[in-house]
Amino acid sequence: MARIENHKYSIEEAFRECFYIVPDYQREYVWTDKEVNQLLEDINEQIGNGHVREYFIGTILVSPTSQKNHYEVIDGQQRLTTFFLLLCALKHMFRGETQQQTISGLISTSYTDNSGETRTNLKLEPRYENAGEVIAKLVELDANPQAVRAGIQAAGIPSFGSLENLVSAYSTIYRYLKDNYDDTSTLKKYWGYLANNVVFIQISTDVSSALKIFETINERGVGLNPMDLLKNLLFTQVPQAQFTQLKDEWKKITSPLEKEKEKPLRFLRYFLMANYVIDNDRSDAVVREDEIYDWFVNKDNAALCDYRNKPFEFVRKIIRNVDSYISFGNGLGNDGKPNIPMDSLKRLAGGAFSLHYVLLLAAAPLPKPLFDHFVAQLESFLFYYIFTKTPTKDLERNFSLWADELRIIAGKSDPAEQRAALNAFVTNRFQSNMEAKSQELSDALKRLTLHTMQQYRTRYLLARLTQHVEMAFNGIKSPGSLGSFAGLEIEHILPNTPTAELSNQWAADNSQALYDDYKNRLGNLTLLEKPINIVAGNDFYSEKRPEYCKSGNYLTRSLVELTKVGQNSSVSRINEKLKAFPVWNAISIDDRHDMLIKLAKDVWRTAPLES
Template sequence: MARIENYRFSIDEAFRECFYIVPDYQREYVWTDKEVYQLLEDINEQIDAGGTREYFIGTILVAPTSQKNHFEVIDGQQRLTTFFLLLCALHHLFRGEPQRATIGGLISTSYTDNAGEARTSLKLEPRYENAGEVMAKLVELDADPQGVRAGIQASGIASFGSLENLIGAYGTIYRYLKDNYPDLAQLKSYWGYLANNVVFIQISTDVSSALKIFETINERGVGLNPMDLLKNLLFTRVRHTEFTQLKDEWKKITKPLERSKEKPLRFLRYFLMANYSIKNDRNDAVVREDEIYDWFTNKKNAALCNYAEKPFEFVRKVTRNVEHYLAFSNGLGNDNKPSIAMDSLKRLAGGAFSLHYVMLLAAANLPKPLFDHFVAQLESFLFYYIFTKTPTKDLERNFSLWADELREIAGEKDPLLQKIKLDTFVAERFEKSMAAKSQELADALRRFTLYSMQQYRTRYLLARLSQHVEMAFSGVNIRGSLEPFAKLEIEHILPDRPNAALRDSWTNENPAADYDDFKSRLGNLTLLEKPINIVAGNDFYAGKREEYRKSGCYLTRSLVGLTEVGQNTSISRINTKLEAFEIWNAASIEKRHALLISLVKDVWRTTTISP
């Protein structure tokens, strides 16, 4: 085997010293919002734990090319690509600041090639289909996510599959930085940590040797599984004759997590905060990932878990929590069956938000009707926090403390008293918190556009609003599945890609309103069946009206006319919340935007349990 070299790199050192090439035979960029968000959260957690602590992201396997400091990436391109996109987002956010020039040098730089020619290249260049063009255009545009998407569309570069993943990841990263590091001082501190304290080991050898190493790593695994230390701790508490039994029981924990690609340490954090009262010197009731093993070995906590006296009972408790955890992540209820409430909550949280599992695990032993009711209340509560982009660290302590209350409610033997206690919990914890954030939510929704959040959350918002209006129209009180609405297409009433005549007409009639701004506003969005959307196309509103009348979604049909049926009927009552529009201009979009915000208050609210 050829010579193998190892380097310890910080993010700053890696992108300063190396050019990374993702060859066309490599897997394309497949990370979704979930993986990107989890990486960002992991870094954020390390920053919260202490600004000087390093965060090790593993190994990167590369092969040198004939060009000095140029490497083909054999393993680790998902992480490297994500960090490159992170640098691009930071570069844009540091406009007018000295950090911008520094980061710019990590994104692209000049060098002398073997022929003595001066070259300028990106520090990371994906070479699979069209990816290089997309990445180069993203760097050239140096814009916010909306500007990047519009610029790539305008350039004619095809963006689909993994290319769409690149654009989506940039949007996720950009929004995360804006939401969690809103002022310049915070952003500088974040950049300082990222540049110097996020580190990895780069293994460099020739391509054939690198591929062999990659194969070996994937076949045999490297290092201990994150849960192995806990498993070994439990092995010290059982007799030798029980080793096989414990090993088999332990597989019921690890194998399902592995199959679902869930991080074991993340699960363990949520398991601890959901099932035990957390005490620490910080008084924040939170267990961080690097504190889990120490938490278990603390004498008081060991007694609390009682794994020394009853190791198998403890393992089975963990197993039950794994089963619930994975069921919840798949939109199932606490009976492991399809649940309308859990499915709706999953559509809101997506893969990016997972902290609510602390609450769900703590409430998992509630009777199913009460659990489903609780999930619906939790969804309303989380809507306020997610759509105001509240950092998760603001919720973490509360969720851990509230989990203690939920366990007590779930353990209540008197059914009537249990309902009363749950209603009280929702009123005191959720309702009061939502009232305190009501104005903040209204402000966030007034600024809401198609690009304010991940598109699946915009689709969720429109789907829930459409479902609410449809239920009111039909006089239905019990929610059904959100799927019929979630599968509809997002329609731009003012077209997303107008022809020149339409754009000119808008500019003449709405001289103070920027077309590209108004086309993406919440008030300009609705849901529409795909066949109708195809026919409606990019026409003027007048040309679309007849197509909108054909929609099975009353929120969309009501744009062009309200159905009048009697007085004080379910239809007449919902009509008081809606409005039809003869023309579609800036004033119409603003009026409908306000109308939808008003509907939000009716949809996401808390309710009491029916007697």
């Protein structure tokens, strides 16, 4: 059994006797002003109480290296790094005082290495991306925060993420000391308490044992989120010689999520529900964020993931899902290329809805034609749920269970069987639910105004309707990009800001209809090119009609007149679903509103994938 040593250190003892190395596989410095200030306030409160009791800040978990008194930090680096920055600030503020020399020895010192050479090292050495350069430059400059920041920038050292956190933490500490200990006598009192009375227990053992202790300490996520805990869990499965390799692979998970500002825990939830059968005591097939780590360490789930026997294969599976997750969020297909169905789905979902990623991740292995078809059907299904404002919790369980079905479909090797299974899925899961919500959708759309739904979704609705009519008018079967339609302006046919004359005329002709009510109804909205919209302005409908005739989209032109082109032509067929309006009043707006609702049922529907 590995030897475990415990030692109680004060801050001065720890930094005098130990060299701390933060290995590159550990979590980077993530503390913000909030956590730094809280630590400083806690210490300040102890001093203010007027007693000299020890202030215990918890345990620090380390693993000794081959070099005497050098330790890799397994748990506690946020606190140790903050105290190191505190020492740096104190050293600068004690300039000219004897304390400066003492503290300087706690920041860096010389030692004799195994080959007998004398070396000078910092007492804290972070080895993750550029952090060592930031810390070394900060110590070298020995200056106020403004000068430190300028010096780091002048040296060309990157400043982002955790590196920016280090510089910000130094600034926070420096300001705090200036605000609360603005003369030498009070600063000495502060230093005396910090050096001798702030203590922690240092637990030292080999790396493997330390990682297992770390897991036990944090098994309920105390201080760490499930992504950090999962990372540590995986490190316990590989020999130390593979730590750097695993760290590099792990970066392929976290870096893309950070770059796109995606929430790691949301991704992990969707990853689990998309890739595994979820069995829990609630029988709802859902994993909540606070349950993620517990799910991973469950014996049955660990066997399901097989990360203990094949940690690198498991990590690469997560990487593939991250790549797909990011691609889908950017409107790309399962081949990572621009994708018309996915772009349209993105315009509907926006940033407010993301649960559908569970289904997309599960369906990602499908061949591209099947995947694209699935995305188009999913868009229709989600339109019903989003525009009826159905709570997401009603979908969570279904999506998790449906993902299980999609994985089976994606795993089929026979193309005809796979296509038939996908068509059956769309019929049984999407179409049946849409039929059940058909009346609810009609009622929701009847109540729809410009302000009852996010404007980007109202624009999406109008764009899809306009595109559908344009395709029907030209006899086109497959939709192109929605971008050209979504870029048009939303036109109030009954002007948004009418003239007094127009308002009075409306009131006289529509005594039972409030102008401000009708102007924002769906039936009163259309899409129009900006130059035409400018000319149309806030005029009467009779004056706008000639401008509408100039529009490039038929849904807007048809307000004025339906184009006559033969019998049973693509134009005549779409004309059966449209209507021209010689006058524009409350009845016209109601009629057009009903017309658009019926048209919506044609746009957002499911269809089988033909062979």
